[in-house]
Amino acid sequence: MKVLLLYPHFPKTFWSYDEFMKMADLKAFIPPLGILTVAALLPQDWEIRFRDRNVKEETAADWQWCDLIVLSAMLAQKEDFLALIQKAQQVGKQVAVGGPYPTSIPDDALDAGANYLILDEGEITVPNFLDAIARGEKQGIFRTTEKPDVSQSPTPRFDLLQRDDYLMMAVQFSRGCPFQCEFCDIINLYGRKPRTKEPAQMLLELQTLYDLGWRGSILVVDDNFIGNQRNVKRLLKELIPWMQERNYPFTFLTEASVNLAEDTELLELMAEAGFYGVFLGIETPDQDSLQVTQKFQNTRNSLQESCQAINDAGLLIYSGFIIGFDGERSGAGQRIQNFVEETNIPQPMLGVLQALPNTALWDRLKKEERLIEGSGCIEVGDQNSLMNFHPTRPLAEIAKEYVEALWEMYDPSHYLRRCFEQCLQIAPNPKLQQNLYFPPGKGLHLAIHLFWRQGFQNKAIRAQFWQQLWAIMRQKPQFVNMYLGLCAAGEHFWEYRELARERISEQLGFDPLTEYPLVVEKPILAGV
16 A cells, blocks of 8 residues: 655644744744654555655655545644645545544545544554455544553654754653643543653654654643653653763753642753743633633642743743633733733733634533534634634624734834843753754754844844843853744744734724724624
8 A cells, every 4th residue: 555644734823933944944843743653553564655745745746656645634724634635536546534623523524525534543543444444445434432542652753754844853742631621622632631651662752763863852742741740750750861871962842731830840850851941821810711711720829920930940931822711801911911021921822712623612602602603604723813602702802902912922122022031030951051952054044044134134123132142142151042043933923913913804804903993793793
């Protein structure tokens, strides 16, 4: 069997870092770990070609060569994902699909013409699919309610990657999260009991990347790396000597819940193992909204103090924020801005709340008859989309606060100041010679473009850029790479805020930064 694995295009999103990638001569942020794991589950005697369309598109010869197309996608990749299914049908190729998007909304893939739906977790459903192929079946849907033992999951096929085109590599330690945030689909997809790989298994994956020549940053893609704190500590205690023996060839970034700040031992172990940053789901500083959305883990301690504790442990903070919770008071956007300025989080990801399929939020809103369905519904999965349900306060007010907050937080001067202050307040990690790792050629390419754009072209910030860079070099020279990387990412975010404003204005029918209609609810909700 000749199989062509395709990973669809991502549109421009908060995390696509488009301008940053151009400046660094890179193509994509991270590789798609799921489809690489699927590749490792396929029979060894099958011939496999992999193309990440965000890095390099497949050729006509690839399509002609293969017997089967395999696709994996997230919600944001909907457009290209469906187009590839349709193309496969047009040229007479069988197509199998999987990943979070078809698992959540299988009817979309079926309607587009997919032959096989390999849903849920592949360690169970891929073997079922292979059995069906062996029996000569031409179509099928393969699902399971069982959660696989990920300690039996194979090492992903990292060898299939064009590794130098990515900013980071990716590994996964756990699946699932113990919390119950109402808007989150992770607990629906992977359960509330975190399942982890064995430390030796993880070290084998890292050794594979090491042997392939990778030296740089690695994203641990777990939705909550510390969901099982006991097993995380077991991993870190074995990872530390492994990293020391190889002179710290990698640095790590991951996502964790805010209660990370409560565990001093865990923070120390992460820093010693080579972690330089963590993404936190802060969502909102409004305690009443956190209660409504059942994000109780964020209400136990001061969020500001939690951020400071994580910085004190030597970790850079990224974070996610959401506007539009039920019962939310006016001014939520400004309160998020104030929190971001107080904590100096450089890259706050702000989104308007959406109800994702099959979440607790989706189910509740459906019972309340507040979901907006039909041909006029805003597409789920777009960070710049308005809400796909009727909110408890005027939609125009929410949209205005969203755009204003995004606009102000990513004002170039405000952004550079936070990058500078965050680097100053992070405790140095003596184990890491550099935090955010850039290969020499890519780093030089990035620095040249950055110095030209922000150090010379941009008159509004060039003095600030040089003053802050000089201060970092004098006060914290080990943070120069991190500071330059954060500054360079600003080129993407300044463009992204323009795009977000345009998208929201198009959906509303007016620019929320300059206009605000007297009558807002019925016309806008009807238009959505």
